[in-house]
Amino acid sequence: MAAQRPSQLFRNLNAKIASIPMILTAVVVFLGGTLWTVVYSFTDSKLLPRLRFVGLDQYERLWSSNRWLVSIENLAIYGILSLVFSLVIGFVLAALLDQKIRFEDTFRTIFLYPFALSFIVTGLVWQWLLNPDLGIASVIRGLGWTSFTFDPLYNADIVIYGILIAGLWQGTGLVMCLMLAGLRGIDEDIWKAARVDGIPMWKTYLFIVIPMMRPVFITTLVLITAGIVKLYDLVVAQTGGGPGIASEVPAKYVYDMMFLAQNLGQGFAASTMMLLTVAIILIPWAYLEFGGKRRG
């Protein structure tokens, strides 16, 4: 008389059917593509993929290549600095805007505007700005300080910082907006309570507000990190990897190997290494974030 309990599989059937396309995309395109790449990174594929396995040869060549090592080093410098600076600058700007200032909308628009530009445009703009013959350096020299030199894009030692400047200019606006949204989400009463207790403002920000903004910080962190790993177009537009190989980055190595050198195997090996690096950082973090506090 009592109806049989419907099987677990058919619960919420509509939702499950609706998500089939996305599941297929994830499994076939993302997972399938990744596995395919990893498998072919052990072959000697040239212009076209072919299954002739050569063991770890591609990885040995990769790690003995000076250009790859320079790429990794550049990504590390750019990554760490851009993470720190965009969070700090973004948060400070947001905190300043949060002081109920006049023309807040105008400032917000100005700060966010660079984000509307693509990395290619950003790269070109900053290539001109940092060009010693027509950019900032020449303006300052024109003002009378004739010995002034500032040409990061033509100096192999500091070129990565030239790229960092452009990256920060483009990206901090978004971070600021996210932080501002986070700050607005903090209850007014918290501020009142802090003021009643006589806690100075900077302490309130540092020890009360920031810990409360944890979800916003995590979202921001994911966005910035994704931007760092795929850094490519900014470098291509600004320096083309030069001077020499001083501003090469891993994503550019992968592209150049796959399409210029017609050496797919080497490109796949490099992209597998990129995936591995991301996985090493991401998996422990995801485990701590989502695995540790599973509540019944």
Added chain:
Amino acid sequence: MTYRSLAAALAASAVLPLSAAHATDLEVTHWWTSGGEAAAVAELAKAFDATGNHWVDGAIAGSGSTARPIMISRITGGDPMAATQFNHGRQAEELVEAGYMRDLTDLATAEKWADVVAAPALLDSCTLDGKIYCVPVNIHSWQWLWLSNKAFEDAGIPVPANWEELVAAAPKLREAGKIPLAVGGEPWQQNGVFNVLMNALGGKDLTLKVYDEKDAEVAAGPEVAKIFQALAQAREMSQGGNVKSWNEATNLVITDRAGGQIMGDWAQGEFQVAGEVAGTDYTCLPGLGETELISADGDAFYFPLLKDEEKSKAQEVLASTMFNPEVQVAFNLKKGSLPIRKDVDLDAANDCMKKGLAILAAGNTIKSTDSMLSPDTTTQTNTLFTEFFADPSITPEAAQARFAEIIANAD
């Protein structure tokens, strides 16, 4: 009345597509975008349009290294164009092996290409397993030194007659505020400078031993060490240039801000567009004035296999047009390159082109580096030389050791 006009309109609309079918649109991709190059490619388009077909121009800006990946991914991705430029040699080797390209052997035999081609190496590099897969359209040689006469006049010294003299003149040029040697910041240009120094200072045998036989011992030996010393001098002479593309570097020579540039004969098109005259405004030294040797590099067009019958026929028409003697003359005069046929005369050729033709006629040619090294190896040497040019702390000895290793591992 209305019926009749309606019928006429219908008939007209039915006839139109039929007649239009004869004029087939073919998309041709290439990376010829600088002033002289664009003028030359317009000649090819004009000649093809005259056959009743239509040339759809697919120029891709940003030199071959930007264009080739786009072309290759279109072909392998199932969206092939009707014809595409490559430097013949090993760039399209795998595409041909995988069966993406049309076999042009029948057309070549019918038109007796082998009898009229200027250097046999040209068709050889289009041939794989006895079948011809591309139409060479011009001969370009890398081994040229372009000098600005005015720059040397300003420095108060005579125009050098060879590489040694240019090196000796460098301090005087610096004093006069000129850059002795303009070298663009792109890897392929810096690699080109090395290859030309090797051709000119080392000679044909050394080049073949290193690049063709891939003899790593020779590459690490004393003869190649001399080339690296010369390259270090070139690095020194190029300091302060800060230009990226080759035509910007050529422009430094045209505007007399630089003494000279080592660049292929395609640079000549730029001098022509700027209205300069060979001999009075600028001087050209084939083989850097050291060894009269030019390579049979060049551009060729490949025709991807298409399913469309009409287009396939039009592809043959296009291939035949490109090989046509008159088209060859018109195209190469604008391009500043040498024609691939020996049965055409270039009365309109200027001094520099005549020098090149004479060397070609004497048979002093060498295989192009592109046909000896795979793109993979070329990318590695590109990286090495761009590092070398950007970083004065790399010694010639250290660079040579790395070069020998690349040659040892080359395929």
